[in-house]
Amino acid sequence: MIINTKYFGLIADITNKKEEKLQLDGGKMSVASLKLLMENNYPDLKKTTYSIAVNQTMVEEETFLNEQDIIAFLPPFAGG
């Protein structure tokens, strides 16, 4: 399964890119498992807080991903 990830704010600084395409092996994958995978790829993610949107809607961690989903990693911004 191929998914598209998009990174915002501090998350984009950690991944050093705005987006990427990920090839996921195996069967079904939940948002929670994707988070684990990402935090493995980018350990600094563990130190931050962020919410995840799938196809422009915020989702719970139990949600399962589908082929070609667009996954946004959204941290709260502090600045004002």
Add this chain to the structure above:
Amino acid sequence: MRYNRQIILPEVGDIGQQKLRKARVLVIGAGGLGCPVLQNLTAAGVGYIGVVDGDVVEESNLHRQLLYNHKHIGQSKAAVAAEVIAEMNPDVEIKSYKQFFNRKNAMETVVDYDIIVDCTDTIAVRYLINDVAVYHKIPVVYASIYRFEGQVSVFNYNNGPCYRCLFPEKEGVQQTPNCEVMGVLGVLPNTLGAFQATEVLKIILGIGDVLSGKLMLYDALQFHTQIINYARNAKQIEKSYINGSLLYNQKQELEELDENTFLEKIKQKNVIVLDVRQANSPALIVGENVMQVPLEKLETYCQAMDKSAAVILFCNTGQRSLMGLELLKKQGFETVFHLEKGIQSVEKYKE
């Protein structure tokens, strides 16, 4: 004449302008976001605007905080902002709070307002605003920025989701950096503040689709905007409400003294004790710092008092002293207590 160009919009009209005049909006933070919000709401004729900020103007603010100029460096942001916007539009009544929004003043500050605009720069304060706003059911117009990006949304609008529904708090996470640390292009908060002002006006006028349950993301470098939908989360709303009620009760605890705390506190040298029972009541407590000021005379009497002084009020039952406490707080006194159940609850002074 001043509002003609917006009154001729059928969506606004005279009725809309009256709604703006009657509206009460609290702007928390008078920095990058707060300045454009204040300017736009003032120009639009919002009738009553509160501005909260404990900071002073610094030179490094001037590239983005357009209410201020170099002559204001070192002065209170809340005071200068209030002064500048008062000159912009004399129709608008302005109240400035020269203090940071914190757990101690949060509850009493928000109760007077219909809408809160979150223009702060710290995540912890954003959660605090959320919790008191959920508790009092006040809509919050939120924006925040990070380098070239911004977020806008509206919380607690018609039972809609809150800030915690969007970003649940994660314990033990490092502070999210603000502009001071990360840098910001001056125009960015002005763009986002204008979006916030737009949502405030829409809420007051009851027009258009308010950004409730929607997070707008803006990227200035790519000129890219998108909207993310999010839902109400009952657990997060409950958590906010509980936090809010804890703050509310903490406030009660702080202000309302029981017998022992009262006896302890009136012995302190730096407090003023006011006996607000009816005139001609026999003196009960004698001391250099104790004055008999019947409630009816309190308003006149307190004009001559130092508003930063700690004041303790008592009466027979706690009712007059509670009214006195509210009166003194309205007059700007910051530290006021009263004997909750009155002097009749104090064994030592029972008749």
